Amino acid sequence: MKLKLAMLFVGFLLSVEASAIEAKGGQADYLYTVKAGDNLSTFSATILDTTKRWPEVAQYNHVKNAQVITPGQVLRIQLAWLKNYPAQAKIESLTGAVLLNGKPAKVGDIVDAGAKLETPAGGSVRMSLPDGSTLNMLEKTQLEAKTLTKKEQGVPFESVFRLVTGRIDAIKKKYPDGQSPLRIQSMHATIGVRGTHFRMGQENGNTLAEIENGLVSFGDEAKAAPIPLAAAQGSVGDGAHNPVMIPLLPAPKFVLMPEFNPRALIYFALPDLAGAKGYRGELASDAEFMNLLAPIASDTALIKLPALALGRYWLRLRAVDEHGLQGLEGFTPIVVQEMNVPLPIELKPTSLQVEGDHLQVVWSGEAGLSYECHIASNPVFKFPLVNVVLSSAKLSIPSPDAGQYWMRVRAINADGKRSDWSEAMSFKVK
Numbered sequence: 206m207k208l209k210l211a212m213l214f215v216g217f218l219l220s221v222e223a224s225a226i227e228a229k230g231g232q233a234d235y236l237y238t239v240k241a242g243d244n245l246s247t248f249s250a251t252i253l254d255t256t257k258r259w260p261e262v263a264q265y266n267h268v269k270n271a272q273v274i275t276p277g278q279v280l281r282i283q284l285a286w287l288k289n290y291p292a293q294a295k296i297e298s299l300t301g302a303v304l305l306n307g308k309p310a311k312v313g314d315i316v317d318a319g320a321k322l323e324t325p326a327g328g329s330v331r332m333s334l335p336d337g338s339t340l341n342m343l344e345k346t347q348l349e350a351k352t353l354t355k356k357e358q359g360v361p362f363e364s365v366f367r368l369v370t371g372r373i374d375a376i377k378k379k380y381p382d383g384q385s386p387l388r389i390q391s392m393h394a395t396i397g398v399r400g401t402h403f404r405m406g407q408e409n410g411n412t413l414a415e416i417e418n419g420l421v422s423f424g425d426e427a428k429a430a431p432i433p434l435a436a437a438q439g440s441v442g443d444g445a446h447n448p449v450m451i452p453l454l455p456a457p458k459f460v461l462m463p464e465f466n467p468r469a470l471i472y473f474a475l476p477d478l479a480g481a482k483g484y485r486g487e488l489a490s491d492a493e494f495m496n497l498l499a500p501i502a503s504d505t506a507l508i509k510l511p512a513l514a515l516g517r518y519w520l521r522l523r524a525v526d527e528h529g530l531q532g533l534e535g536f537t538p539i540v541v542q543e544m545n546v547p548l549p550i551e552l553k554p555t556s557l558q559v560e561g562d563h564l565q566v567v568w569s570g571e572a573g574l575s576y577e578c579h580i581a582s583n584p585v586f587k588f589p590l591v592n593v594v595l596s597s598a599k600l601s602i603p604s605p606d607a608g609q610y611w612m613r614v615r616a617i618n619a620d621g622k623r624s625d626w627s628e629a630m631s632f633k634v635k
Contacts, residue, residue, distance in 0.1 A: 301328020
């Protein structure tokens with residue numbers, strides 16, 4: 206009877222293959238239970254990345270006889286030692302004429318190792334990686350998928366991309382050490398990522414890294430040990446100097462963002478931010494920025510958005526510093542709708558002149574109010590050329606082309622209520 210029980214117990218062990226991944230001294234290991242029929246040759250060929258790996262596995266597990274494995278024996282195997290299989294990324298959304306291997310890309314296309322992607326001006330593409338991470342290619346970007354591999358034994362997945370030019374924005378899901386690493390290579394440096402939200406750029410001969418949160422390594426591994434970068438930190442690789450940590454500029458702050466009129470070009474001004482040399486960002490149809498609509502770029506604090514249909518949008522902006530690094534992201538909703546609740550305030554422009562290549566306008570104002578200003582090429586303000594929201598009673602914008610124009614202004618209080626429009630004032634630009 207005891208013999209039968211022992212045989213049943215052995216049979217149970219032979220039918221089980223462990224699929225757990227456990228940690229040993231901080232190292233993630235895959236647990237493999239030896240099955241009936243396994244031998245060193247088949248085990249090494251089907252489980253390990255090379256048939257020459259068995260001596261390391263034996264030493265790691267303190268196996269007394271390295272020539273023998275027995276059914277039921279549990280072996281710890283470092284994830285890096287497991288056999289690699291091809292993996293794939295997938296295009297989840299795109300805007301513009303995105304190319305995949307030189308041909309038009311579409312949602313649902315598979316991205317294999319060796320694939321090349323390219324986004325046009327104004328375009329973007331969002332890819333999902335097998336581990337649930339997201340990688341966004343912004344406009345005018347070229348990216349190559351160098352390595353996409355997975356292990357059959359659960360989550361472990363490895364990806365390596367090469368950023369040829371342009372910019373990426375990635376949100377990498379975090380896994381234990383050794384599982385699902387991501388590496389982005391570029392001209393002068395490589396980013397090594399385990400779990401973080403980061404951006405990387407290859408612009409003007411420099412490799413740029415910007416970390417929103419998490420921790421990465423950054424540098425040219427062939428020249429020096431990479432440096433760690435944490436949240437709100439960035440660095441620049443130029444190929445000549447070892448990269449150093451540079452604090453990122455804070456997120457831009459937005460003035461009151463009232464509802465905008467549809468079909469108009471939208472302008473608004475950001476409060477001054479020390480060190481900002483311009484702003485970059487994206488407009489999206491969702492708060493998670495999964496569906497990007499258009500890139501936003503300005504070399505001043507005056508931000509211009511494209512004409513938008515009725516609806517709700519989201520805008521994110523980052524200040525650009527003297528190194529070309531983009532700072533932390535600021536977010537604001539944008540509402541486009543027909544709405545006008547008058548305030549009992551009368552406004553009238555008091556000064557209008559062209560200074561150099563800029564148009565300067567000043568009007569009577571009150572403390573605590575914001576102002577919306579329209580400039581149009583017709584007196585009824587159909588499809589205004591400028592629709593700008595300001596925190597002071599002064600407008601300064603690049604001068605429009607020569608011609609006849611009309612301007613009007615109205616006030617907005619803290620609750621979003623508006624005054625009536627001022628009388629239209631006409632002017633000429635020569």
